Amino acid sequence: MNFLIKKLLEPKGMEYLSITKDLMIEDMSYGVKRFADLADTVEIGQDCRLGYPELIGMENMLMQILWGGSSSLELKGISRTNQKQPLYIDLYILGGQEQPNLINHNLLIFFEDVTDRMLLEQSLAQRSHEAALLLSSLTATKDYLQKIVTAIADALIVVTKSGAIKTINPAAQELFGYREDELINQPISLITSSHIFPDTYPQTIEVNCQKKDTSILTVAFSCSIIQTEVAGIDDLVYIGRDMTEQLQIQENLNLARTKAEEASQTKSLFLANMSHEIRTPMNGVLGLTELLAGTTLEPVQREFIEGIRTSGRNLLTIINEILDLSKLEAGQVQAEEYEFDLRDCVEDVVDLLAPLAHGKNLELTCMINPNLPIAIWGDRAKLGQILTNFLSNAIKFTAVGEIIVLVEPDPETGINFSVIDQGIGISAETINKLFTPFTQADNSTTRKYGGTGLGLAICKQLTQLMDGKIGVESKVGEGSRFWVSLPYDTNHADSDHQSQEFRFSGQTLLVVDSHTTTRWLVSTYAQSWGFNVAEASNKEEALDFLAAHPAPDLVITELALANIPELNHLPVIIVTRTNPEDTQLAIARNSDSYFLPKPLRLTRLLKSIENALYDHLPTQSRVNPPSTPSPKILNILLAEDNIINQKVASTLLKNLGHTVEIAANGAEVLKLLSTNSYDIILMDCQMPVLDGFATTAQIRQQEASTGMRTIIIAVTANAMKEDKEQCLASGMDDYLSKPFYKTEIEAMLKKWAKS
Amino acid sequence: MVDHKVSKKICLVGDFGVGKTSLVRRFVDRSFSDQYLTTVGVKISRKLVEINPQSLQLLIWDLEGSSKFKAISATHLQGASGAIIVADLSRAETVKHLEDHIHTFLTINPKGMIIVALNKTDLVTTEAIAQVQKMPELNDPTKILGVYPTSAKTGDSVDQIFTKLAIAIL
Ligand SMILES: Nc1nc2c(ncn2[C@@H]2O[C@H](COP(=O)(O)OP(=O)(O)O)[C@@H](O)[C@H]2O)c(=O)[nH]1
Ligand SMILES: [Mg+2]
Numbered sequence: 001m002n003f004l005i006k007k008l009l010e011p012k013g014m015e016y017l018s019i020t021k022d023l024m025i026e027d028m029s030y031g032v033k034r035f036a037d038l039a040d041t042v043e044i045g046q047d048c049r050l051g052y053p054e055l056i057g058m059e060n061m062l063m064q065i066l067w068g069g070s071s072s073l074e075l076k077g078i079s080r081t082n083q084k085q086p087l088y089i090d091l092y093i094l095g096g097q098e099q100p101n102l103i104n105h106n107l108l109i110f111f112e113d114v115t116d117r118m119l120l121e122q123s124l125a126q127r128s129h130e131a132a133l134l135l136s137s138l139t140a141t142k143d144y145l146q147k148i149v150t151a152i153a154d155a156l157i158v159v160t161k162s163g164a165i166k167t168i169n170p171a172a173q174e175l176f177g178y179r180e181d182e183l184i185n186q187p188i189s190l191i192t193s194s195h196i197f198p199d200t201y202p203q204t205i206e207v208n209c210q211k212k213d214t215s216i217l218t219v220a221f222s223c224s225i226i227q228t229e230v231a232g233i234d235d236l237v238y239i240g241r242d243m244t245e246q247l248q249i250q251e252n253l254n255l256a257r258t259k260a261e262e263a264s265q266t267k268s269l270f271l272a273n274m275s276h277e278i279r280t281p282m283n284g285v286l287g288l289t290e291l292l293a294g295t296t297l298e299p300v301q302r303e304f305i306e307g308i309r310t311s312g313r314n315l316l317t318i319i320n321e322i323l324d325l326s327k328l329e330a331g332q333v334q335a336e337e338y339e340f341d342l343r344d345c346v347e348d349v350v351d352l353l354a355p356l357a358h359g360k361n362l363e364l365t366c367m368i369n370p371n372l373p374i375a376i377w378g379d380r381a382k383l384g385q386i387l388t389n390f391l392s393n394a395i396k397f398t399a400v401g402e403i404i405v406l407v408e409p410d411p412e413t414g415i416n417f418s419v420i421d422q423g424i425g426i427s428a429e430t431i432n433k434l435f436t437p438f439t440q441a442d443n444s445t446t447r448k449y450g451g452t453g454l455g456l457a458i459c460k461q462l463t464q465l466m467d468g469k470i471g472v473e474s475k476v477g478e479g480s481r482f483w484v485s486l487p488y489d490t491n492h493a494d495s496d497h498q499s500q501e502f503r504f505s506g507q508t509l510l511v512v513d514s515h516t517t518t519r520w521l522v523s524t525y526a527q528s529w530g531f532n533v534a535e536a537s538n539k540e541e542a543l544d545f546l547a548a549h550p551a552p553d554l555v556i557t558e559l560a561l562a563n564i565p566e567l568n569h570l571p572v573i574i575v576t577r578t579n580p581e582d583t584q585l586a587i588a589r590n591s592d593s594y595f596l597p598k599p600l601r602l603t604r605l606l607k608s609i610e611n612a613l614y615d616h617l618p619t620q621s622r623v624n625p626p627s628t629p630s631p632k633i634l635n636i637l638l639a640e641d642n643i644i645n646q647k648v649a650s651t652l653l654k655n656l657g658h659t660v661e662i663a664a665n666g667a668e669v670l671k672l673l674s675t676n677s678y679d680i681i682l683m684d685c686q687m688p689v690l691d692g693f694a695t696t697a698q699i700r701q702q703e704a705s706t707g708m709r710t711i712i713i714a715v716t717a718n719a720m721k722e723d724k725e726q727c728l729a730s731g732m733d734d735y736l737s738k739p740f741y742k743t744e745i746e747a748m749l750k751k752w753a754k755s
Numbered sequence: 756m757v758d759h760k761v762s763k764k765i766c767l768v769g770d771f772g773v774g775k776t777s778l779v780r781r782f783v784d785r786s787f788s789d790q791y792l793t794t795v796g797v798k799i800s801r802k803l804v805e806i807n808p809q810s811l812q813l814l815i816w817d818l819e820g821s822s823k824f825k826a827i828s829a830t831h832l833q834g835a836s837g838a839i840i841v842a843d844l845s846r847a848e849t850v851k852h853l854e855d856h857i858h859t860f861l862t863i864n865p866k867g868m869i870i871v872a873l874n875k876t877d878l879v880t881t882e883a884i885a886q887v888q889k890m891p892e893l894n895d896p897t898k899i900l901g902v903y904p905t906s907a908k909t910g911d912s913v914d915q916i917f918t919k920l921a922i923a924i925l
Binding site: 027037056057058059060061072073075076077078079081088118121125129130132133136673 | 762763772792793796799819822824829833834835836845846901
């Protein structure tokens with residue numbers, strides 16, 4: 001190698017190789033091995049590619065230089081990793097001759113150490129690449145967020161604290177009908193005037209918004225604050241959904257509901273009116289029938305009259321049931337709460353229906369658990385209605401056997417009332433339909449037993465009204481148990497009840513009755529009052545007892561077993577049924593025994609026991625019971641426009657021994673009052689000219705100056721509770737619903753005659 | 756010729772940071788690092804690949820990745836028998852640049868063999884991978900030997916791409 005070149009290269013730290021056309025090393029500078037990948041292989045006569053692998057693959061390029069096809073080749077930034085220190089080199093490859101020639105051509109490869117430059121480059125590149133990578137991941141995140149914002153179906157608006165719109169997604173643009181550039185940086189007041197923007201950010205709110213086309217829509221926004229590191233510059237994000245359609249749907253629903261409610265009110269009003277319209281002529285029919293029945297008739301005629309009477313009453317029942325149900329279904333009935341006597345309520349129902357049961361020769365027993373309190377808070381009338389329904393069904397569907405009314409504590413609900421019969425029973429399939437309107441067990445039943453099938457539907461509605469439960473268990477051919485459980489409070493102390501406990505302690509009672517249920521009932525009650533109770537189911541057992549024990553303090557026996565001479569000197573209570581045979585027998589019996597009609601009432605039983613034991617006390621210690629005064633003759637004014645009803649009512653009243661005058665309307669009433677005075681006015685509410693309410697109001701007004709007060713009893717065909725309230729409010733004293741029966745009017749007059 | 760072994764040059768081409776260096780390290784040193792050290796210039800690694808019955812010495816050129824400001828040096832690609840063109844599946848733009856790299860390489864080495872490595876599969880979903888694999892520009896059998904989802908981190912398909920390329924260029 002030329003000395004000059006060496007001189008030139010040395011100060012630059014450059015080294016060189018001279019290689020032949022076969023790529024063999026023919027000359028090299030001293031330090032060139034430092035730049036080799038494998039230093040050992042760098043020797044004169046060796047293939048240069050062994051030590052400098054970057055030349056592998058470059059053969060074609062090298063040949064081109066060698067043959068003058070190109071002048072030079074640069075390979076820059078080759079890194080050597082076999083060194084302790086990082087090392088980067090640049091290679092410059094040139095032809096060794098000015099003119100390529102065949103004999104002596106070679107290649108010169110110059111090596112330059114560029115480590116410093118490359119390390120600088122590396123740190124620059126490192127920084128810029130890292131920054132670029134960070135940016136790209138940021139961009140990716142931002143893109144992703146942007147995509148979410150764009151993709152969400154809800155409208156998204158980002159607002160600055162000062163109320164300027166910062167971001168608005170396509171859904172929001174579409175919702176409000178603006179282009180993005182029309183909203184960006186605009187005040188939010190452009191789309192809503194609601195003051196909630198942007199000062200407050202409740203979780204969710206519905207606001208009215210205005211579209212670009214000025215139409216109004218309701219948007220439900222959920223709002224939140226976008227918290228940032230820098231305090232005070234937090235933006236607010238609102239995500240909104242168009243509620244206009246939903247509100248419309250809601251409105252339509254409300255409208256539909258209102259309409260339905262109106263329709264149902266109209267229906268119930270119609271039914272109420274209809275019942276009124278039917279009741280008025282029915283009053284005439286039934287009233288005249290009663291009168292007709294009181295005249296002398298041929299037996300056949302009497303039979304017909306009975307038919308008319310029964311059919312009429314049935315019709316009235318049906319009308320009442322329809323009216324009841326329609327009022328219940330229209331939600332016009334409320335459950336009331338007042339204190340009532342549990343025993344009275346149940347036993348009244350049983351008493352009322354006992355003649356029906358006894359008429360069919362059915363035993364009817366009512367057993368109220370003596371541990372239950374007597375005073376109950378609730379709606380007595382509704383309970384009575386349910387029980388009446390249960391019991392009349394039981395009687396209707398039972399041909400032979402017995403019916404038991406059972407009142408017991410219900411640990412879950414309060415008090416359970418069951419009516420158990422031995423009737424035809426109900427099949428499992430029909431049991432489910434029982435409590436829905438107009439379904440009796442099956443059509444054949446309807447034909448055979450009559451009725452609308454509304455009764456149980458009414459019971460169910462009533463039970464629900466009182467938060468109770470209702471149900472039935474039944475077996476075909478064996479009988480049914482209908483029950484209702486009501487949430488009555490059974491825990492309160494009953495002073496009356498406690499005082500009766502142990503009041504007959506130590507006394508012995510003998511119960512003689514062939515009917516097991518009756519014996520069980522009497523002994524259960526008697527034991528709760530402290531009696532020692534012995535039972536006999538027939539004459540022999542009774543005699544056995546009397547022979548073996550000291551005489552009992554009291555005997556309760558059924559009528560058929562009362563003829564035991566051994567009982568004669570003892571206090572005896574004879575239990576009778578309310579059928580004609582028993583009554584005849586009882587009358588025929590020549591004895592001073594006490595008679596107690598079945599079904600046995602708890603209070604009545606107690607009273608009889610007291611009386612029987614009292615009668616057997618020495619005479620001087622007795623106290624005389626007060627005597628009842630004979631009924632007073634009343635001067636009655638009957639205000640009634642219907643001529644038939646005038647006739648019915650006045651005949652009834654005259655038969656009761658009262659004097660009657662008639663007024664056809666309110667004006668006539670006032671006229672008569674100006675000259676006459678009456679004990680009682682029976683006032684029809686609906687009359688021409690001046691109706692009952694207005695008339696009463698005037699009477700009361702006039703009386704205010706005289707200080708007198710005539711008893712006014714309203715008479716109306718509307719069997720609705722509101723009517724009663726209206727009557728009392730207008731100044732009337734009491735209320736009688738048409739058609740009324742002799743007993744009802746008699747009781748009503750007796751009540752008011754006292755005052 | 757040299758050392759009685761056949762030696763062939765292959766290049767790793769792609770944008771910076773796609774994992775070229777990592778793929779080489781995984782293949783040659785069987786290691787991986789999460790740390791990023793930018794490659795400048797060229798680093799040449801040797802790896803002997805046994806392809807029965809022969810063996811082939813691969814000279815693997817790990818090139819400085821291209822960026823917006825710096826293209827791949829053409830001379831570095833000279834004389835390569837094949838290339839692994841690499842993209843980072845988690846950066847869409849690196850996938851977009853694959854076509855350019857393929858074109859550059861084939862201009863200099865018209866007979867060169869190409870395998871595409873879609874790297875960093877461990878960072879993306881299989882759905883995303885499938886979508887990239889379906890791209891028509893990657894489905895040209897006249898230019899591309901195959902497209903492989905790889906991961907230098909887990910080693911997934913790393914040996915396969917190098918071996919496949921080695922067989923093709925032998
Ligand atoms: N998660 C994951 N990271 C990888 C993978 N390959 C490379 N990296 C990382 O990506 C960054 C760039 O890798 P590098 O090999 O230097 O990329 P080059 O610039 O193409 O050589 C480094 O931080 C690597 O750790 C991979 O398959 N999976
Ligand atoms: Mg690299």
